[in-house]
Amino acid sequence: MSDSIDHTASRGAAVLAAVCVAAVILPLSFSAGAIATPAIGRALGGGPVALNWITNAFMLAFGSCLMAAGTLADRFGRRRVFLCGVSVFSLMSMLLALAPGIVWVDLLRAAQGVGAAAALAGGSAALAQEFDGHARTRAFSLLGTTFGVGLAFGPVLAGGLIELFGWRAVFVSTALLGAMSLLLAAPGMPETRDPHASGVDWPGMASFTAALGLFTVAILEAPDIGWGHPAVGSLLAVAAGSLVAFVLIERHTARPMLDLSLFRYRRFVGVQLLPIATCYCFVVLLVILPIRFVGIEGYAPLNAGLMMIALSAPMLVMPALAVRLTRHASPGLISSLGLLIAAAGLVWLGGVPVGAEPAALLVPMGVIGIGTGLPWGLMDGLSVSVVPKERAGMATGIFSTTRVAGEGLALAMVSAALAGIVAARLTPVVAALAPLAPGHKLMAAGGGAPRTAIDLAAQRLATGDLSGASTLLPGVSLAMLRQHYADAFHLLTYGLAAITVLAALATLRYLGLGDRQGASVATTAATATTATCDDAR
Template sequence: MDHPHPAGPARRRLAILAAVCLAALALPLSFSGGAVATPAIGRDLGGSAVALRWITNAFMLTFGSLLMAAGTLADRYGRKRLFALGTAAFALCSLALGLAPSLWAVDLLRAAQGVAAAAALAGGTAALAQEFDGPARTRAFSLLGTTFGIGLAFGPVLAGWLIHTVGWRAIFLSSAAAGALALAVGVPRLRESRDPHAGGLDRAGTATFTGALSCFTFGLIQAPESGWSSPLVIGLLGAAALLAAAFVAVERRAPRPMLDLSLFRYARFVGVQVLPIATCYGYIVLLVLLPLRLIGVEGFDEIDAGWMMLALSGPMLVVPLAAAALTRWLAPGILCGLGLLLAAGGLWWLSLALRAGAGPAALAPLLLIGLGTALPWGLMDGLSVSVVPKERAGMATGIFSTTRVAGEGIALAVVSAVLAALTQQRLLAGMPAADAGRTAYDAAQAAAQLAAGDFAHAAAWLPSVAGATLRQGYADAFGLLLRGLAVVTALCAIAVFVFLSGRERSAPDAAGAATAP
């Protein structure tokens, strides 16, 4: 259990912060690196469009669905213990991925890597919340958010360089090295801490939540290949709805729920959860879809694609820290809302710049999207900790991180399915009526391959269609998708203005609100 103790030496706490940030750095490197490596993995190991999409989605699914459960385990069994176990397992899974013999082995290991990442992040962030108090804790979590940004910024560039010079397996081996270093630096300096009031693992809640998220993601990934009306897809989406309803019912009756639904009565708590949802649709999905377009459809090599992606992710290096400084004059909610509006404008601009293909005209809108997203990025981790008492740090970080990571997995599945459907419509619209009826299935398969960044297999499904026609149909669908994402991001900005426009309350007020009946 937790015991009162004086603050540790500054050097020890900085070493702990560095270790947690290093572990956090490996997570976005693994995420964005896996997206850039997908075309190379497909060329090396083969596989269907569905199997290739699971390279990213398997990691995001297990990572997002188990974060809340990992937070509960951290509070009960020890934050240091869970951080150590998760980081060690993450390093081992990354090492195994570097030696994987088949695409299915990659997919399964990515799922296991996501489980380990959930344990490492939940344990590390909950331990961090016990080491820092007040403004120092806000600064520590802002630095943690900036570390995520650095991983996202340099992930595509590093992945492109590694693929070009060594091969895609080196991406996962570098993640293993980062995990091992975090383990060696942080664990000896961490103090064990627990929540003395923590209950047992909410098994029913964990099972229903994971089942709902798995069925929903699987259904969305399978829809472009099997069709939205297929019994498999309908069954998966129906099961997801039933399991989601069961999860809510279980959590409402649990004495110590994994997700405290009563927290959603408070406007600031709801507003904090909107922030990662907005960044999912306005930013994260581009980190996956844009490399697939640049490398798999436009024909860029991995290094050139990585450098172009730097325009999108580069602002994460400096803007989050600047945003933290700006909170002296503007409320965090105002800054977050303004940033999301900038990102929405950048998405609409990008839809126009990419009409004729990827090129220098896309750099300015990508920079604007990155700038707008980076404003809330450095603030939302600190905001998330302020809405619950310190002793419920596992709950706070678990809920926020689950919203972020599960939202990313859902956003990727939704956006990929929408892109495939829009591409199919554009391909069919460009065919003669006589051919469209006979090739509807082939067009669906070609659209799924294009959405997965595999132009060669897409062209094989429609050999009578010129390559320029395939690319133009895909580009038109991509532009329409970007405009839809701009609308979603703008709506999230309005919600943030409504819920988070005021100044942040003091920690006692936030704690009282979080624990009120």
């Protein structure tokens, strides 16, 4: 009996270690990519759109494929999908280190995102099968902390590798970590499947992936070619049609990829709100802050990475603290308070001018990280409580899709909003200094709405290309461009804070105050399936 218990504990530790190593890679790849983008641009060239796709291609493929990966994990085996995903991710990382041009980088980043989706969906589902009760809560809390490690040290690792060895070393490092995860998982991770899975919902998978993918591409491309461009309208129309088809397919499928009836329950909806909220108060900052530090304020990549620790380091401790706090308050209340703290940090950060001392930036960044860390530590554990254990692949697929797709869409919308605010503030300045001649109007690719030099300069400024913006607007000084960027950033953080406050109120509404005596997340997870019947209204 003792040998059996020891073997089970050893196997569980191996599974947890393998999934956590993979979980370090995914946010590391995301956050490190933002630091590496300027260096890639200098080495391989490419305009703002091509450089944006270094991050966007990864996030688009990642988010679009997660739901399908969760379904495949339930049907064909969580171990198999996890190992395939990590293998693809590692292989694409090595190929990225050898990429000869920016187009290859974008394409390989998309393929890397597919591997990441399989790794996360398969690994999370395997973790849910391996642990029960409070052990499962601790495992998912550690998973959240591991994500925090990747977020905290990804920029630092990327900055150091870029300065020492060049940007290609960033992708070599993720390939090596992927290989480590494979070595840990291959011998010890057991194979598990959904015993009731009778087939794969291929039509549902195809329609959902098409809907999400096409909609995201439309959002990403619209700021560059114009919302009135025929391609944008076509993409949105096909995406809407694919979504309608998905809903119809899922309603008439015996074993659907997504059980739509879950949306009738408050608890299920509330859990999905948490990753959406953290997108706007935290994740978008992982991209736009390094751009500001390196491109606008002139910090070296390593220094920018070190500054980002202030934002991400709280993720190392706050998830575990959040679980402890559930002894005294409900997860809904803790998550809502955390989001309100993050919103206050956003308002504080927005008031810091460009060129201020680093300490003026680091303190509000730390406040944002502390606030975001509270819901971050609870939402992974809560996500597996919304469906029966054998459908863990679907649960993690839904939650992870909401998280990653939300991140991609939030990043696209926030980047477009920042460029739009910059353009609006520059327009009267440029008109007063040197009115644009008609010949300065540029046509968007494919014959879309006319784009002025102001629009293009604003887009370059939003991506940290200060010199490129100055070239397009020679009458505007660098100091003035920095100031208008700072003003736009200030307004943007106010908008992000407002979204975060609304998300905090909605989270409290859907997840509720709960048991004031301190029901733990483990108890919440164990009772959530039956509690949803009482929660439905």
